[in-house]
Amino acid sequence: MDIHQRDRFELLSAYLDGEVSPAERQEVQTWLADDPTAQHLHRRLQKLRYGLQTLPIPAPQQSTEDLLAGVFEAEDHRRVWSRWAWGGGAIAAAAVGALSLFFSGSPLSPRLAHNDPGNLDASSSSLMIAVNQPVVEIPTLPAPSSDLSISIDRPVVDIPMP
Secondary structure, eight states: OOHHHHHHHHHHHHHHHHHHOOHHHHHHHHHHHHHHHHHHHHHHHHHHHHHHHHHOOOOOOHHHHHHHHHHHHHHHHHHHHHHHHHHHHHHHHHHHHHHHHHHHTTTOOOOOOOOOOOOOOSSSSOOOOOOOSSSSSOOOOOOOOGGGGGSSSSSSSSSOOO
């Protein structure tokens, strides 16, 4: 189906649905009066539309109230299991923590670093931070001079003009 045929099909379908402008309605009516292909397509679309409108509607297997109750019951069931999952996770984490206290000699158990501050000497290679004195000399900047000022009414460098 080329673009022209597809456009005619869509316009004819919109005509059957009552969704065309007056100018489009006039155009479709002209097609139906003069073009046997458009007439054939119109009849097929009318049969299809009638067939869809007369399809039997199957009876629901359960009432709307029963369906709605089942949906809410499933949602409540999901919420309960979600709470149990979070609670179970918390219990498992507490159990792992308690077991790690009992098996503290294990290589997999967490260990804390211990340091005795009274046992440090000058020959040790441990990291020391001086609180009152800096570890390295911090150079001081010279006093600002007056020739470091920048004027805001003229550019710092010459701007070449073309």
